[in-house]
Each structure stands twice: as C-alpha cells, then as structure tokens.
Amino acid sequence: MLKAIILIGGPQKGTRFRPLSLDIPKPLFPVAGLPIIQHHIEACVRVPDLKEIILLGYYPSADLIKFVQEMIQEYKIAIRYLQEYTALGTAGGMYHFRDQIKSGNPVAFFVINGDVCGDLPLLEMCDFYGEKDALVVVVGTEAIRNQSVNYGCIVNDKNTGEILHYVEKPSTFVSTLVNCGVYLCSLDIFQILASLFKKKEEEYIYNDLCSSNNSSIMQLEQDVLRPLAGTGKAFVYQTNNWWSQLKSAGSAIYANRHCLQLYKKRHPEWLTNLGIQDLQVKQTPKIIGNVFIHPTAFIHHTAVLGPNVSIGSNVHIGPGVRIRESIILSGASISNHSVILYSVVGRNSKIGAWTRVEGTPCDPNPNKPFAKMDNLPLFNTNGKLNPSITILGCSVSVPSEVILLNLIVLPYKELSRSFKNEIIL
Numbered sequence: 001m002l003k004a005i006i007l008i009g010g011p012q013k014g015t016r017f018r019p020l021s022l023d024i025p026k027p028l029f030p031v032a033g034l035p036i037i038q039h040h041i042e043a044c045v046r047v048p049d050l051k052e053i054i055l056l057g058y059y060p061s062a063d064l065i066k067f068v069q070e071m072i073q074e075y076k077i078a079i080r081y082l083q084e085y086t087a088l089g090t091a092g093g094m095y096h097f098r099d100q101i102k103s104g105n106p107v108a109f110f111v112i113n114g115d116v117c118g119d120l121p122l123l124e125m126c127d128f129y130g131e132k133d134a135l136v137v138v139v140g141t142e143a144i145r146n147q148s149v150n151y152g153c154i155v156n157d158k159n160t161g162e163i164l165h166y167v168e169k170p171s172t173f174v175s176t177l178v179n180c181g182v183y184l185c186s187l188d189i190f191q192i193l194a195s196l197f198k199k200k201e202e203e204y205i206y207n208d209l210c211s212s213n214n215s216s217i218m219q220l221e222q223d224v225l226r227p228l229a230g231t232g233k234a235f236v237y238q239t240n241n242w243w244s245q246l247k248s249a250g251s252a253i254y255a256n257r258h259c260l261q262l263y264k265k266r267h268p269e270w271l272t273n274l275g276i277q278d279l280q281v282k283q284t285p286k287i288i289g290n291v292f293i294h295p296t297a298f299i300h301h302t303a304v305l306g307p308n309v310s311i312g313s314n315v316h317i318g319p320g321v322r323i324r325e326s327i328i329l330s331g332a333s334i335s336n337h338s339v340i341l342y343s344v345v346g347r348n349s350k351i352g353a354w355t356r357v358e359g360t361p362c363d364p365n366p367n368k369p370f371a372k373m374d375n376l377p378l379f380n381t382n383g384k385l386n387p388s389i390t391i392l393g394c395s396v397s398v399p400s401e402v403i404l405l406n407l408i409v410l411p412y413k414e415l416s417r418s419f420k421n422e423i424i425l
C-alpha cells in the first residue's frame with residue numbers, strides 16, 4: 001500500500017502568485033480548469049496501490065474543507081487535510097503527523113510539492129524504487145546552468161542514479177540536474193527526522209530555552225536529502241517529461257498551456273472538440289487548438305477561442321469575442337468583440353465591448369533546451385514594471401473600448417480608461 005502527501009504551504013507562502021491568490025488559496029487556483037493540486041491528485045489516483053492522499057499545510061481548515069469533500073466524491077479515495085499549527089517546513093509537518101502517515105503501514109509514501117506541475121512519473125518512480133534499497137527517490141530534471149541555482153541541485157552516479165552530492169539553491173553552479181520537488185520515501189525516513197528532532201531539542205535546552213529556534217521546523221531538502229547524499233540511500237529518478245514550478249502569476253498561463261496539452265494524452269474528453277460536423281449541425285464557437293470550457297459557461301457561437309484557453313464555470317462570452325492563451329475564471333463576462341490575449345481574467349470580472357486586454361508572454365527561452373520559467377521580480381533594475389501577462393483580480397470592471405496592456409489590477413477595481421504597464425491598486 002502507498003500513500004501520498006501534498007505539501008501545500010500556507011497563506012504566507014505563494015506571495016508572488018498575488019493577486020491571483022488574494023481571493024483563493026494558491027493551491028486551489030484553477031489551471032486548465034482544475035485546481036493546481038487536483039492535477040497532483042489526478043496523478044496519484046493513477047498509481048494502483050495508492051490508498052490515501054494527505055494534504056499538508058497551514059491554511060485554516062475552512063479553506064480546504066469543500067475542496068477535500070469534492071475530491072473524495074470525485075475520486076472515491078481517502079483524502080484529508082492535516083493542518084500544521086504553524087509553518088513547520090517541508091519535513092516538520094510530516095514528522096508532526098507521522099502516526100497518521102505511518103498508519104496502515106504503507107511500503108512507501110510520495111511527497112509532492114503543491115507548487116509544481118507537470119507530467120509526474122509516479123508509476124515509473126515506483127518501479128525504480130523497487131529496484132533500489134532506497135530511503136528516498138527524488139525526481140530530477142535537467143535545467144540550464146544559470147537557472148539551476150534556483151533549485152535543489154543534485155550530483156548523481158550516472159549509472160546507478162545514487163545521489164552523491166546535494167545542495168539546496170547553491171550560490172554558485174553545482175549541477176544542471178535539479179530537484180523537481182517530487183519524492184518517494186520509505187517510512188524509515190522518520191528515524192532520521194526523529195534523531196534530528198532530538199538533536200534540535202537538546203540544542204534548545206542547552207541554550208537555556210532562550211533560542212527562538214523551533215525544533216519542530218525541518219526541511220526535507222537540507223535536513224534529509226543533503227545528509228543522505230553519498231550514503232547509498234538516496235537516488236534520483238531523472239525525467240524529461242514536462243515539468244515546471246508555479247511560483248509567479250505569470251507562470252499560470254505557461255502551465256495552463258502544458259496542462260491542456262497533457263489532457264490530449266490522458267483526458268481528451270476534457271478538451272472542447274468541435275468537429276466540422278458539429279459546426280454544420282449546430283451553431284458553435286470556433287475552437288482553435290486546446291481549449292477547456294466548463295459545461296456551465298455560455299459561449300456565443302461567433303466567438304473564437306484558442307489555442308490554450310481555459311474557461312471557468314458560469315462565464316459569459318459575447319458575440320465576436322476573441323480569446324487566446326488566457327484563463328477566464330468563473331462568473332466573468334466578456335462583452336461583444338473584445339479581445340483577450342495572454343491574460344487571466346478574475347472571478348466575476350466584467351469586460352465591456354470592443355475592449356482589448358493583452359499581456360506579454362513570459363515563457364522559458366524556446367531556443368534553450370531545458371530552460372525553465374524565469375520568476376522575474378515585478379520591477380526591473382530601472383524601477384520599471386517587467387512586462388508580464390495581464391492579470392485582473394476578482395470583480396474588476398473594465399469599460400468598453402479601452403486597451404489594457406501588461407497590467408496587474410487588484411480585486412474590486414473599476415477602471416475608467418486605458419492603461420499600460422501599471423499596477424492598479
């Protein structure tokens with residue numbers, strides 16, 4: 001029997017994802033029509049012997065209850081949310097809830113960072129794990145040299161996959177093989193965490209209880225992977241599958257495109273597929289490439305959508321609207337002949353007629369194999385806003401006949417004119 005833990009962090013995490021995470025916890029933000037962590041759950045339920053999924057974080061339980069109930073109904077598998085009393089780090093929460101994780105005696109358990117997405121090779125990891133006497137198997141992927149330092153860097157034995165050296169976000173180049181934040185761990189890992197916890201407690205007592213260090217805070221990367229490197233107990237499973245972090249709001253559009261592409265392989269029925277026959281029989285909108293449309297959305301038959309568009313529930317799209325490379329969240333409405341390109345339109349936002357909402361794609365460099373998203377800061381060194389996708393927070397109202405370019409608009413704002421390269425507070 002196997003289990004899976006999805007690390008979802010808490011409200012203080014994911015700040016670079018604002019304003020998209022202002023009205024919804026970041027792990028529940030919909031990419032390709034599904035909450036980010038539902039993609040992880042989808043991957044987990046494909047593993048035949050996986051019996052329980054634990055979401056681990058420090059969001060208030062109330063934020064997750066509805067989602068957990070929906071997931072249990074949808075996937076008919078045990079899913080629960082365990083709330084840390086404070087941020088305990090990527091391994092501290094696991095140690096705190098070790099009895100729940102160990103119960104039922106799983107042979108191993110997955111740990112998946114909630115802020116990554118990709119074609120996760122969970123089944124392949126199980127086979128690889130079975131061949132090794134491993135405490136932990138980590139998924140690794142190639143990155144380009146200057147980007148690799150933003151990740152956990154792994155030096156491995158090319159023949160066996162054994163991790164020989166591990167450095168978390170090194171200050172200088174170590175290796176182009178990076179940690180994807182997806183692990184398969186043996187229960188024996190808790191012994192390492194137990195001795196670490198004991199050591200930290202002793203230090204705390206030795207320091208006359210005046211140290212502010214919380215001995216419960218532990219990191220999977222620094223406290224487990226790094227000491228295990230070179231002991232023959234940690235291995236890397238290397239993948240060339242698509243994989244990305246979801247750190248900045250800009251990465252949502254990039255992830256949306258790739259998740260829609262993955263549906264082609266796993267769930268073609270989720271993509272809107274209007275054949276020539278449909279077009280002749282009934283009046284339907286024109287769909288280009290991969291598009292997800294929630295069944296409750298209304299799309300006028302003269303609208304043109306795609307490629308890489310996700311439309312949420314109860315969205316209303318008027319006549320002649322053109323949408324490309326964008327996410328339209330639930331309840332939004334877009335009036336006649338407006339154009340939406342490289343943008344996220346927030347929940348319940350309203351866009352008038354003949355308006356253009358456009359962002360700048362911030363994709364990885366297509367000329368460099370293995371390039372990842374650059375999580376650029378909001379402002380460049382000259383103090384100017386780095387051009388990025390346009391984001392309208394929830395309940396934003398945009399008038400007719402204006403142009404919005406490279407804009408971040410906070411929730412509930414009523415715009416009255418055109419804007420360019422600005423953050424509207």
Ligand SMILES: Nc1nc2c(ncn2[C@@H]2O[C@H](COP(=O)(O)OP(=O)(O)O[C@H]3O[C@H](CO)[C@@H](O)[C@H](O)[C@@H]3O)[C@@H](O)[C@H]2O)c(=O)[nH]1
Binds near residue numbers: 114115
């Ligand atoms: N439950 C819980 N989750 C946490 C906590 N702290 C972080 N997380 C979750 O753990 C994941 C990783 O956390 P970060 O601390 O933000 O690390 P990172 O910068 O994303 O780097 C990690 O992921 C990279 C791949 O995306 C790795 O390359 C790197 O080595 C590391 O594992 C995220 O999903 C985050 O929400 C915590 O205290 N509690």
